[in-house]
Amino acid sequence: KTKIDLEDFLKTILPDQKLLKFLSLARDISKKRREFLYFAGGVVRDYLLKRLYKKRIPKPKDLDLVLQGNLKSFLKELLEKVKGQILFESQFLTYKVKINLNGKEFLIDFITARKEIYEDIAKLPKVFASHFEDDILRRDFTINALIIGLSPPYEGVLIDLVEGEEDLKKGLIKPLYLNSFVDDPTRIFRGIRYKIRFGFNFSEDFFLALKKCFEKSALKKLSGTRLANELKLYLTKEPEKNLKNLLMTTYELNLFEEAELKINKKNFNSLISLLKELKGEISEREKEKIFLFGLVDSRFLESLYRLGFPDSEIKELIKYKKLIEENLSNWEKLSLWEKIKIFEKIPSIYLLTLGIYFPKIKKDLIKFFKEYRKVKPELTGEELIKLGVKEGKEIGALLELIRKEKIEGKIKNEEDEKNLVIQFLLNKSKN
Numbered sequence: 474k475t476k477i478d479l480e481d482f483l484k485t486i487l488p489d490q491k492l493l494k495f496l497s498l499a500r501d502i503s504k505k506r507r508e509f510l511y512f513a514g515g516v517v518r519d520y521l522l523k524r525l526y527k528k529r530i531p532k533p534k535d536l537d538l539v540l541q542g543n544l545k546s547f548l549k550e551l552l553e554k555v556k557g558q559i560l561f562e563s564q565f566l567t568y569k570v571k572i573n574l575n576g577k578e579f580l581i582d583f584i585t586a587r588k589e590i591y592e593d594i595a596k597l598p599k600v601f602a603s604h605f606e607d608d609i610l611r612r613d614f615t616i617n618a619l620i621i622g623l624s625p626p627y628e629g630v631l632i633d634l635v636e637g638e639e640d641l642k643k644g645l646i647k648p649l650y651l652n653s654f655v656d657d658p659t660r661i662f663r664g665i666r667y668k669i670r671f672g673f674n675f676s677e678d679f680f681l682a683l684k685k686c687f688e689k690s691a692l693k694k695l696s697g698t699r700l701a702n703e704l705k706l707y708l709t710k711e712p713e714k715n716l717k718n719l720l721m722t723t724y725e726l727n728l729f730e731e732a733e734l735k736i737n738k739k740n741f742n743s744l745i746s747l748l749k750e751l752k753g754e755i756s757e758r759e760k761e762k763i764f765l766f767g768l769v770d771s772r773f774l775e776s777l778y779r780l781g782f783p784d785s786e787i788k789e790l791i792k793y794k795k796l797i798e799e800n801l802s803n804w805e806k807l808s809l810w811e812k813i814k815i816f817e818k819i820p821s822i823y824l825l826t827l828g829i830y831f832p833k834i835k836k837d838l839i840k841f842f843k844e845y846r847k848v849k850p851e852l853t854g855e856e857l858i859k860l861g862v863k864e865g866k867e868i869g870a871l872l873e874l875i876r877k878e879k880i881e882g883k884i885k886n887e888e889d890e891k892n893l894v895i896q897f898l899l900n901k902s903k904n
C-alpha cells in the first residue's frame with residue numbers, strides 16, 4: 474500500500490473538472506455511511522502508466538467507481554443530492570448512472586465490490602457483494618487489479634495485492650490465476666489488446682493459463698455473441714493502425730482454430746486496406762459486420778454461424794457470393810456499366826465483404842463506393858416531362874441513361890443532360 478497524490482490522480486483521470494464536485498459528494502456520502510469507495514481497473518492502470526512512462530494517456534472512456542457496501546442504497550442517497558438517474562442495473566451488481574451537472578450530462582459506472590463464482594466453463598459468473606480484496610482477486614490481469622481508495626480506511630492509498638505495479642514496470646500481461654481463461658476466455662482477447670496497445674509482453678503465466686484453457690476447450694464453449702463482441706473491439710478509430718498486429722497475434726496463438734473459427738489469413742491485408750480506403754464512407758455498424766464477415770473463410774459457413782450471424786444474413790451472403798463468382802472469370806471483359814449493374818444488385822455489407830473475398834473486384838468496388846454510386850442526374854423526372862418526355866417507363870430509362878453516360882464520362886453537366894434528352898426525343902420522332 475502506497476500513498477498517492479489524490480488531487481493529481483483525479484485531475485488526470487476526470488474527463489471534466491465538473492466531476493470533481495460530484496466525486497467529493499460521493500466521497501462524503503461513503504464516509505458518512507462508512508462504506509469504502511475506490512477507483513479500479515483501467516483508470517488506475519492508465520494513471521500509473523502515465524506516471525511511469527511520462528506518456529500522454531487518453532482520458533478514460535469509462536470511470537469504474539467501486540463501492541464496498543450497499544450500492545443501491547448509496548446511489549439513492551447520492552441521487553437525492555445531485556440531479557440524475559439510474560439508467561441500467563445489471564445482474565452483476567453494477568449500475569449505469571446518468572448525472573446532470575450544470576446542464577452537462579455524464580455517464581458513470583458504479584460497481585459493487587464483489588466476488589465472482591464461475592460454475593461452468595466460459596459461462597458468465599454468479600456474483601456476490603464482497604470485500605475489496607475479493608474484488609481485486611476476481612480480475613483478469615495484475616495490471617488491471619490495482620485500486621486507489623477515495624475514502625477511509627484507504628483514502629488516497631494505492632492498493633496493490635498482486636504486484637501489478639511491478640508488472641506495469643516490466644511490461645507484463647499476467648493473469649491473476651491459472652484458471653482465469655477457463656472461467657472467461659474473452660480475457661485472452663483482452664490480453665492481446667493490452668499487449669498491442671502498450672507494447673507489453675505476455676508473462677509465462679499467460680501461456681500456462683492459455684494451455685489450461687485449451688485443455689478444457691473453454692474457447693469452444695464461449696458463446697458466439699461474446700466471441701464476436703470481443704473481436705469487434707479490435708476495431709478502433711483507426712483500424713489500420715493495429716489491426717494486423719491484433720489479428721496476427723490471435724492467429725499465432727491459434728485462437729481462431731481453438732474457437733472453431735475457420736478464417737482465411739490471406740484476407741487480413743485485404744480487410745485492412747478496404748477499411749482504410751473506405752474510411753468515412755461506411756458506418757460503424759457496417760464496419761463491424763464487414764470485419765467479422767471478412768475474417769471468416771467463406772468456404773466454411775459454420776464459422777459464420779459460430780459468430781452468431783442470423784440464418785437470413787448468411788443465406789444472403791451466399792446468394793451474392795454466387796453472383797460474383799458467376800462473373801469472376803469474365804470480370805476484366807465486362808464494361809464499367811455492366812460491373813456497376815452487378816454491384817447495384819448487392820446490399821453494401823455483402824458487397825464490401827465480397828470485395829475482401831475476391832481481390833479481383835476490389836479496385837472497381839472501391840471506385841463504386843467512393844464515386845459511381847453517388848452519381849445522380851441533375852435533371853428530375855418532372856423536368857424531363859417538361860422537355861417533352863412521355864410519363865411512364867421512358868422517364869426511368871432516360872434517367873438511367875443519363876447516369877450511365879455521366880459515369881462513363883461522356884456527359885458532364887445539366888446542359889449535356891438536356892442535350893441528351895433532346896437527342897433522344899429527336900431520334901424517337903424520326904423513327
Ligand code: CTP
Nearest residue numbers: 514515516537611612613614617618657659660
Ligand atoms: N475485467 C475482468 N475480466 C473481464 C473484463 C473486465 O477482470 N473479462 C475487470 C478488469 O479488472 C478491468 C475492469 O474489469 O480492468 C474493467 O473492465 P473494462 O472497462 O472492460 O476495461 P478497462 O480495464 O477499463 O480497460 P480498457 O477499457 O482501457 O480496455
